[in-house]
Amino acid sequence: MTEISREIIGVGDLNRTIAGVLEAHVGNVWVRGEISNFKAYDSGHWYFSLKDAEGQIRCVMFRGRNGQVGFVPKDGDLIEVAANLGVYVPRGDLQLNVGMMRRAGQGGLYEAFLKLKEKLASEGLFDESKKRPLPKYPKAIGVITSAQAAALKDVLSTLERRAPHIPITVYPSLVQGLDAPPALIAALNRAYADAQQGDIEVILLVRGGGSIEDLWCFNDEQLARVIAESPVPIVSGVGHETDFTIADFVADLRAPTPTGAAELATPNRDALLQDLDVLAQRMSVRLSQRIDKEAQRLDQLSLRLSHALPNPDRMREKAQQLSVRLNQAWQVNMQSYRQRHQSWRNHLELLSPQRTLDRGYAVLLDEEGQAIKSAQQIQAKKTYELRLADDWSDVTVSEVKNIRASE
Numbered sequence: 001m002t003e004i005s006r007e008i009i010g011v012g013d014l015n016r017t018i019a020g021v022l023e024a025h026v027g028n029v030w031v032r033g034e035i036s037n038f039k040a041y042d043s044g045h046w047y048f049s050l051k052d053a054e055g056q057i058r059c060v061m062f063r064g065r066n067g068q069v070g071f072v073p074k075d076g077d078l079i080e081v082a083a084n085l086g087v088y089v090p091r092g093d094l095q096l097n098v099g100m101m102r103r104a105g106q107g108g109l110y111e112a113f114l115k116l117k118e119k120l121a122s123e124g125l126f127d128e129s130k131k132r133p134l135p136k137y138p139k140a141i142g143v144i145t146s147a148q149a150a151a152l153k154d155v156l157s158t159l160e161r162r163a164p165h166i167p168i169t170v171y172p173s174l175v176q177g178l179d180a181p182p183a184l185i186a187a188l189n190r191a192y193a194d195a196q197q198g199d200i201e202v203i204l205l206v207r208g209g210g211s212i213e214d215l216w217c218f219n220d221e222q223l224a225r226v227i228a229e230s231p232v233p234i235v236s237g238v239g240h241e242t243d244f245t246i247a248d249f250v251a252d253l254r255a256p257t258p259t260g261a262a263e264l265a266t267p268n269r270d271a272l273l274q275d276l277d278v279l280a281q282r283m284s285v286r287l288s289q290r291i292d293k294e295a296q297r298l299d300q301l302s303l304r305l306s307h308a309l310p311n312p313d314r315m316r317e318k319a320q321q322l323s324v325r326l327n328q329a330w331q332v333n334m335q336s337y338r339q340r341h342q343s344w345r346n347h348l349e350l351l352s353p354q355r356t357l358d359r360g361y362a363v364l365l366d367e368e369g370q371a372i373k374s375a376q377q378i379q380a381k382k383t384y385e386l387r388l389a390d391d392w393s394d395v396t397v398s399e400v401k402n403i404r405a406s407e
Contacts, residue, residue, distance in 0.1 A: 011092070018087050031057075031096060032080045032104055035073050048073070050081070050096065059083065061098040069101050070113060070244035078104040109212055113219055116246060120221070125228050126249045132233045134253060134265060135201050137272075140167045141265055142191040142200040144184065147172040151208040151237075151258035158262035162269055169200060175207040180217035185226050195232045202265050203230065205247060206237040206258035218245035227251060237261030357389035375400070 009017075033050030040046050044063030049056050059081065061069075073079060080103070083096035102110035120126060141159065145152050152170065159168055173187035174180040184205075194200045205227070207215065217223070218238050224246045227234055233252040238245050241256035248254040255261035357363065364372040365385040372378060383396045 014092075016087075016089055018092075028082060028084055028099070030080055030082050032078070033057075035077045035079060036075050038073060038075050040072070046073075046098075050079075058088070058093055058095040059098050060095060061101065065099055066101070068114065068117075070110075070117070071103070071242045073101065074242065080104050103212060109216065113246070116219065116221055116224075117249065120224055120246065120250065125224060130228075131252045134233050134235065137267060138166060138201040138265065139198075140169065140200050142169045142171060142194065142203045143206065144171045144173055144187045144191060144203060145206045145258070146175045149175065149208055151206050154257075154259045155204060155206055155237075155262045158259050159266060162263065163266040163272075164269070166266060169194065174217075176210070176214050176217060178217075181220035181223045184217065184220075184223055188223075188226050188230070192229075192231055195230075201232055203232060203234045204237060204258075204261045204265055205234055205251065206261050207239065208258060209240040209243065215239050215243060215245055218247040220246070223247065224250045235261045235265050357387065360389075363387040 031050060033052050033056070036049045036051055036056070038046070038048040044066070046059075046061040046066050048059050048061075050059055051057075061081075079101055081096065081098045082100040083098040086095060086097055087093065088095045124130070143152065143155055145155070147170070156168065156170075159166065169191075171187040171191050174183040188203070188205075191200055191203050195203070207218070215238060218236075227247060227250045230252075235253045235255055236245070236248045236251035237255035237258040237260055238247060239257075253264060255264050363386075364378075365387060366372060366377070367383075369385070372384065378384070378397055378400050380397050380400050383394050386393050386395050
């Protein structure tokens with residue numbers, strides 16, 4: 001037996017060699033096929049197989065890559081992937097390491113979607129810091145969708161079931177076709193005007209499922225920028241759970257479906273009633289505690305007041321004594337006043353001219369009513385008034401004799 005002089009390598013080295021050859025000679029390829037055995041692990045990685053009528057191959061798409069896909073594939077989906085052909089060394093299996101994925105036949109649209117998504121992301125329109133929380137208890141909700149859409153019926157029935165007390169305003173718009181983006185922008189501007197007046201607190205932008213072409217109006221750049229300018233939070237519910245649009249990324253919150261958007265925007269009525277019952281119980285307990293605390297405080301104040309003030313009966317007795325003393329003092333003062341008043345009256349009567357006339361004196365008054373105080377004031381042949389105690393009389397002087405002068 002002839003010994004062949006050749007280097008012997010291990011199985012792993014062989015598989016790595018094959019992988020290197022494939023990567024060097026095949027490189028990156030676009031492959032179309034139907035997904036089967038799709039599994040999304042907790043790590044975020046996707047594992048699946050691509051197959052067609054002639055064969056199948058294992059595939060892996062790591063978390064850093066599949067986050068850019070825009071939809072979650074499922075078994076039976078026809079897709080196209082850009083991948084590097086390699087070998088899974090531990091088992092020697094051929095596999096595709098997928099870098100990009102799109103739905104089959106949507107290459108141009110999907111590439112445009114990715115470019116716009118990357119552009120707007122670089123401008124910060126998708127930043128989590130710009131996402132606003134939804135009001136827990138919105139006072140009013142605006143809905144933007146087609147007036148004929150089944151999605152509108154689903155949304156309204158969900159809102160009626162969960163929160164029948166919340167007013168709803170519908171802003172009809174086209175949701176498909178070339179004219180849809182400007183129509184959606186116009187509807188948003190109408191809703192924004194109402195929101196600035198306080199009539200709307202959250203907006204639902206919704207549409208039912210469809211193909212990528214049907215949903216393409218929600219990938220419009222101008223629409224995305226208008227959504228970013230909303231004065232109130234916006235919830236997008238476009239298509240199905242696996243559908244992603246630019247509007248979803250720029251909205252404050254994405255819902256998997258229109259119904260899901262209505263559920264996210266409203267509190268559950270039963271949960272709300274339960275919360276009210278809990279609050280009522282808490283208020284009742286705290287009110288009872290407050291009443292007990294204030295009653296105890298009043299008792300303490302009453303005790304302190306009883307120590308600070310004298311006996312009420314003694315206070316009343318003292319008040320009565322003071323009243324008697326005051327009345328007595330008033331009586332004494334009044335008697336003294338009456339006595340003084342009578343003394344002043346008697347004194348005035350003694351000084352009265354009438355008392356002098358009563359004693360037999362008379363008063364002689366001239367024509368002007370002035371009393372004659374001296375004999376020199378009397379003139380002959382003039383008339384004077386003679387005032388007596390009980391009457392008066394006019395007298396005429398015939399002759400004036402100065403007795404003292406004659407003496």
